Amino acid sequence: MKPEEFRQTYGPTALVTGASSGIGLAFAEELAARGFDLVLTARRTDHLDALAQRLLSSCGVRTRVIGADLSDPAAPGRLLAATAGDDIGLVVSNAGFNVKGAYETTDAAAMGRMLTVNCHAPMQLAHGFLPRLKARGKGGIVFTASIEGLIGCPYSAAYSATKALVISLGEALWGEMQGTGVDVLTLCPGATESEATAKMEGIAHLQPAADVVRLALENMREGPACFPHAHYLEMFERLRAMPRRDALAGMAQSMKALA
Structure with a gap:
């Protein structure tokens, strides 16, 4: 799709959640470079304010910052109300975080927050924005899931479960939206360069967030899913081709050795 056609289809404004770092930041930068006005949300509004000023200077786009903590179940409703007057053609439901380690030692409250951010928020945002997009007759939604959503991952049990929900949600809505525009x-994505991965040791094959975003936007019409990292896609395809017991036992042994 040519740049002007892309903007006419998914513009003039894009909403990006979790836009203060990582893949969300890369979405904001790439969409601004494509001439989109932006609505950016995250908890750290100071980061978003600085980003908005930078994008105004470099790309000349208008950016509105809305502080939102999506671990609050009421936050998606407030975000929907705050954007009621915006002509948003692209919704990037990107906010999320992971909690890793042995399941029984994982902080229960952190898992609850993760469930709200990773699952509740995208479900509610899609529920609110889909009628608006259908009324426009064009537009799109991007859900940021994870390659880990393809299989239950030992020592990443709760996180992989949340991302499995996102994958199922996105696939189902892709089917429901056929013929609507x-x-x-x-x-x-697989392992991606971000603030989170910068604090972790021993992660191989990190993919730049900008590459993840570029491939996602290039494949907007090639749904239902996009797997931007060939290495991790091949790895998980091998795992899913194995007897599930063998795959899970092997993953558990490998992850336990790294712990």
Whole structure:
């Protein structure tokens, strides 16, 4: 799709959640470079304010910052109300975080927050924005999931479960939106350069967030899912081709050795 056609289809404004770092930040930068006005949300509004000023200077786009903590179940409703007057053609439901380690030692409250951010928020945002997009007759939603959503991952049990929900949600909505002009894409990255991975040791094959975003936007009409990292896609395809017991036991042994 040519740049002007892309903007006419998914513009003039894009909403990006979790836009203060990582893949969300890369979405904001790439969409601004494509001439989109932006509505950016995250908890850290100071980061978003600085980003908005930078994008105004570099790309000349208008950016509105809305502080939102999506671990609050009421936050998606407030975000929907705050954007009621915006002509948003692209919704990037990207906010999320992971909690890793042995399941029984994982903080229960952190898992609850993760469930709300990773699952409740995208479900509620899609529920609110889909009628608006269908009324426009064009537009799209991107859900940021994870390659880990393809299989239950030992020592990442709760996180992989949340991302499995996002993948199922995105696939189902892709089917429901056929013929409406609304595209749905579920983005399933592998290990990606971010603030979070910068604090972790021993992660191989990190993919730049900008590459993840570029591939996602290039494949907006090629849903239901996009797997931007060939290495991790091949790895998980091998795992899913194995007897499930063998795959899970092997993953558990490998992850336990790294712990």
